[in-house]
Amino acid sequence: MRRRAVTSSAIASVGYEESTAELEIEFVSGEVYRYFAVPRSVHTDLLSAPSIGRYFQRHIRDRYPTRQQ
Incomplete structure (x- = not known):
């Protein structure tokens, strides 16, 4: 999956694969x-x-199944 760099003190890059969500x-x-x-x-x-870090903590972390790569 291709990730793009973001401006955040906690997160370096973000990628999304629409076909698999x-x-x-x-x-x-x-x-x-x-x-x-x-x-x-x-x-x-x-x-x-x-x-981005605050959004991640409030809306993503602990809300979706996850796996460390």
């Missing part, structure tokens, strides 16, 4: 997590949020 997040620590069954609107809102 998978969101991939690379943290500045280098850890990469994949989140499953994530609606496209969540990905869009994440990228347009004033704070």
